[in-house]
Each structure stands twice: as structure tokens, then as C-alpha cells.
Amino acid sequence: MIEVLAPGPYATVQDLGRPGYAHLGVPRSGAADTAGLRLANRLVGNPEGSAGLELTFGGARLRFSAGAWVAVTGAPCPLASSFEGGALGMRAPFWLPPGADLRIGLPAWGLRTYVAVRGGIDVEPVLGSRSTDSLSGLGPAPLRAGTTLPVGGTRSLPPICADHAPAPPLPPPVLRVLPGPRDDWFAPDALDVLCARPYEVSQDSNRVGLRLRGGALKWARQGELPSEGVVTGAVQVPPSGQPIVFLADHPPTGGYPVIGVVAAADLPIAAQARPGDSLSFRLVNR
Template sequence: MTLAVPSSAVAVPSLRVLPLRPGALLLELVGLEETLSLYDAFQQSPVAGVLEIVPAARTLMIAYDPLSLDQAELLQAVAARLGKKRSVGVTETVDIPVHYDGEDIADVAELLGCSTSEVVRRHTEAEYTVAFTGFAPGFAYLSAPGAELAVPRRKSPRTVVPAGSVGLAGEFSGVYPKASPGGWQLIGRTPLAMFDLARDPATLLRPGLRVRFHDIARSSMHAVEKTAVVAKPRAGVPSDIGNGIEILSSGLPVLMQDLGRAHMAAQGVSLSGALDHGNFKLANRIVGNRPGTPALEIAPAGFSFKAIGRGVVAFTGAPAATSVTSANGDVASVDFNTPIALDDGDVVALQSPLSGTRSYLAMRGGFVVEPVLGSVATDTLAQIGAVALGAGTQLAVNSENVKKPVLPGEQPAFAMPKADEIVTLDIYLGPRTDWFTNEAVESFLSQSWRVTPQSSRVGIRLSGEPLERLDRNELPSEATLRGALQVPASGQPVLFLSDHPLTGGYPVIANVAAHHLDLAGQIPVGAHIRFNALNAFTHIDFVASDPQ
């Protein structure tokens, strides 16, 4: 579909509107400058109903509330903002000291046909702008047109790049906020922390800020490695609350969760939160808590805890045999999806589930944990949030936080999938379906994909007949959603879950429909997945036309 947009004194760039799923669109522009101009136009003139905008190299991902803003209205707002120049104003400049001793600086000089000192000169004389954030919290993609420093990524990425490393890749420069794998060409290192939870905002570099680098001597460098700052459960049960739990055993780490961190994309932080929102909310509803009250997400392994004081708990999600042993030794079996009254000293034991992947434990009042960036969610990829909980951890609950009665008889929205089952997930094709051959798209929809053991809260790695690419170009980084089906070079899709990266550099062939996101988070290793397309892939072109 092509839409004509009247031109004006300012030329209107062409744009493609690519589908994600209802409530989200990907806007593809000509280049970085056009992308940043449109992003700035939305910042200067916000649109009611737009929930979040994630800029990238040449795309904007717009998430919106379809109940208050329909797609046609959103596209009208896009058309009205196309072609507008970026606002000119006083912009903060961040100065970054760098010791230019990077492992790849000689290779960069060779690629550019110049000396290493010339690489340093170009890098320090350029004025960079933070184009967008992604890859990891605090990682900013820095753009400086005319810097003449464009180089390809390394052919073989490093397994570990030290925190503070300054690198180049394509048209961008960037600084690694923490030790992580990476394929950028390293030219130096800085002592500045790119991401520090003791700072507000935690991210040093945010979209729109200007950045200058300057050369420093080795003697002025100090340690750049900075361990992640996390929200820590309170040690012990505060005397003014009087009840809680003590974890006795856990086959796998137990994670504190809520519904995630909204509106943190500008800091490079994705939503995270519970894998199964429905069962997480159900557990809280059963014990009378608010829907987003902190609760525990339990991986598929044995788990036990002791009650400290009296309380009411509920288990939901992946069902498992559960028992309560009282202080006098009496043992009773208890059910999922129902309130369970506990006395001081009761020991609750949860076996491994036979279906699903995550169980949820809510306690009336909610667990008391300090939030990080407005949430207690444990993001395993970004390493933000409460530490993984194990034997000996004591958690308090806030009994005064309860206003509602318990609700017995609540039931989950779906049956938990088993390892020997085929699970059908509804999906929306796009945004990069046309990067694959027609045969690959047919294969994607017709075959059963096996869930491999290399799966986590970040994503489910699938195995099947590889999908062949039609477009073999390198895809500039762009925003991804929970439920995105990204296809790396292997041709084997990865279904992103709650802890997915904010941006990714491989094409996304489809996105799981919102009503099946919770189900996707409960599919166990060994199960198979079939995808059911709810749409035919199409896109909308905006093309400038002469005014009438």
C-alpha cells in the first residue's frame, strides 16, 4: 500500500510502515538523520495514546494503546511530523576521557588507510550525538556524520569485552557499559561508568545528548569494571512486619518479579518482568494483592520454604505436587490456584512440575524488596533487579498493604503445555518477513519447531529446517518486542521472552500475538511449536507528492 504525503517547503522523506502486532508498528526511514528528526518531532509534539518510542539506526518502533489511538490516527500523526527539522536548542554535552590503547586500533588504522594517531584525531575532533540506545543498559550508539571512522565489525566477535571499552562499528562509536560479548573494533577505554544505578538517571548517555571524546594518558586511568547494582531483599524479617518466609531449598535460582520496567527504553532497558503475566496476576489476585505486587517466579525444579509468622500464600502457573508440613509433623497436600493459610513454622515443599516452565508464589501483602528503576523485576540479560534467591534467604511481607479479600476458586487462562506436545502460537507476520524467501516463509509456518535446551528467560531457541534469507544484507539494529521471532545467520529462530534485548541486528520474521505471550513463556524444553499466521504480510509506503 502506498500513501501520498503532500510535500511542503521541506522535502518529505519516504517511509515504510512495517507491522509488528496490534498496538505496535515499526517505521523505516531513509537513514539515521531522518529517523532522529521524526523521533524529535514526536518528543516535541507528543501524541496521546503513544506508550513508547524506541529509535534505532533507521527505524522507530512505536508502541501505542489501540483502545485510545487507532492505527489510522497514528499514521496521520506520523505524516504530520515527517520532514520536520530537528529542534535547535541547548543540548547537554558529555565529555568522555579515553586512553587510546584498544586492541584493534592498529587494525582500524589499516582499514581506514591512515595512522593510529589520525584515528585518535578523528575520534576526538568529532562531535557525536546519541542516536539511540540498546544491546545493553547504558549502551549508546553514537553518530558523527563526516567523522570518517566507518569500519566493519570484527569477523570473529570476542567472548568478553571489558567494561569501559570504546569501540567502532559501521557508522557508530560506542562504549561498553559492562563486560559482555561484542564484535566492535576496540580503540580505547574510559574510566567513566556508562550505567550506574546510584545515579539518576542511571544511563549517562541518552538519545539526543552530544558527546565529545578526549585523549588521556595511561596514568590517569583507573579501574572501569563496575559490578551491577541490584535491588537486595531485606535481610531477615523486620520486627514491625512480623511475617514472611525463609527459603530452605531451591533446585534452580528463584527470581523476584513484577510486571516489569515501563518507559525505560531511553536508558537501554527493556520491560522484563514475569514470563507469564496472567498467572502472576492470578497468584496476587487469589491472596488479595494488587496485580503487580512483587511475587516469586520459580523455575522448574524443587523448591521449599518455611513460614515465619502467619500468612496466606497461593501457587499458580506450572502445576506441581505441593505439601505443607506443620510444626508438629502433620503433612497435608495443597492445591494450586487456591489460597493456602500458613502458621509459623509450616514448611511448604514444591516438586518439579510435569508441565509448563514457571510457577508463581504470591504472599498476602507482597514481598518487601527495594525497587530498581521503578521495578523489582529481575532482568537476567541486563543483570538488573533483585539477586537470585536461594537457601537461607528471608523475605518479609507487608501485611498492611492488603485491602482486598482472598479469592478461592480462581482458574488459569490456559492449560500448561507438556514436553511431548505440539503448541500452536498465533503470530503476526512482519516486520522483516520479506527478507526471507517465499519457501522459507512457508516452511516457517508449516513445520513443527522443537524447543531446545538452550532456552532461558531471554528467549526460546528453536530447531528445525533452517530458514533461507532472500536479503543477505546486514540489518541495522532495530527495536524488538517480547514475542519477536528473530532469525540469526543459522536460520534457526529465537522466540524472545521477557528478558529480550531492547534492540537486535537480525531480521524478525514474525511476532507472537499478545494473547499467546503468556503461553509462549510456559513452553518447556522438548515441546514443539507451530505458528499460525493471523495476517498476510504487507507494508505501507509513505511517498512525498506535489501539493495540490
């Protein structure tokens, strides 16, 4: 069992989401930085899709009532424990004895940090996923002080065979974007404007999407576009002309035109962007 002594600014349980329900109006949700969660799970011998904790801007303190193997990935934070003599580090499995506290500081860069425990967070699944969905409210509530989280069994898991994952370089603030499907709704130079200068990440950003400030993307058509399906990474543009990059908790449909879609490989970069950061787009072919 894990007791949350302090959750930090915003912390949730996340796995790889609940795909297959968009036709029912249910977002996929799941970890915003899937690469970070997958790595954390591999380091402790879990299946990659096991549920872990997603911390927004660190600042969490967790107590482990039973001994546990733990790994922390994503935005790099200082780690400390009440257990004397234990070596703690990012991107490496470490042992916490019964009753130990884990303290996670503020990230040096990036926004979201992932904590995996061997056995996975074993809260009750909803529609096949243990993810907290901030848009629909499905899944467990965001963590708060006093929340307790069960941990799954470990007997069926393979031995831990990874000792350390190399530190990733600071990701370049560039998102590759594929044009369309509604780029014909915009002025002929709109894609050039999108890629010409960096955009600033707004304070209004969250797990639903990155709201950006910068060069306005002008519509070439009047009227309204009927709501249609959208995917993670879609760059939707409301009448203000300021783009929004959809993240894990985006709605299954949208009514504003989508000028482009961020390449899937670059979604972790978007997920780690903080308010005030600069992001640029680079147009690529399919």
C-alpha cells in the first residue's frame, strides 16, 4: 500500500489509457508522456501498460507500507528518502523498505514525472483502464494527502534485469507536424505562419491540450465546421487563430478546424512543455 502524504500541484494514476470508446464519447486519456511511463515500468519489471503515478511539477511525498521496487522517469527531479543508506536516482530501479518515505522535488526541466512501483498501482479499472481522465471524470480521483493506493502482486513478474537507463538529452522544443486534415480552411500562408516563429505555452494549458500564443492562423472560410473526430496531437485552431495541441485527455470530437497533427514520436515533447516555454513547429511530409 502507498499512502500519499503530499501529491504536489497535481498528481494522478495513469496507464496507457482506454482506447476504443471514442464512438461513445469517451476520451482515451492515459499518460501524457507515454514513453516516460513505459520506461518506468520496464525498469521495475512491470508490463509497459501497468498503472503508475503521473506527477505534474513534482513536489510529491509518498509512504510505502511494504517494501517495494520503484523507478522514477520523465521530468528529472531530485529524490530523497527517509531510508538511510539507499541510493536513489532517476531512471534506475531502487528499493524502499517497509515504512520508507519517498520525497520527489521539483523538476529541473519538463513538467511530468512518472513513478512506477513493481506490481503496478492496483486501483479498480474503469472501462479497462486505471487512468484518471481530467475531462470526463472517469477513473480514480486526482491524488490528495491521505489517498491510499493498493499495489498489485509481483509473483508472476520476471526478475528485474535493467539497472539504469541513460539520461535523455534535453528535448529540442520542435514539434514535427503533418498538414491537414482541414488545412484548406485556412489562409494559404497559414502553415508557413505556424512554422515561422516559436509559440509560447500558455498558463491555460493542461492534460487536455497545450494552448499556445504566437502568430495567428487566419481562417479562409466563414461559418462553422461540423464536429468531427480528432486525435491526440491534433492542432486545432479556434477563431482567435491561436493553436491548441491536443494531449491525452482531449475530447473525441472537435468543432474547430485542424490545420495539422503533431507526429506521434514528438508527443512526449509536447507533454513535457511547461507554461512559458517556447515551442516551434516544423512541417513534414507523410
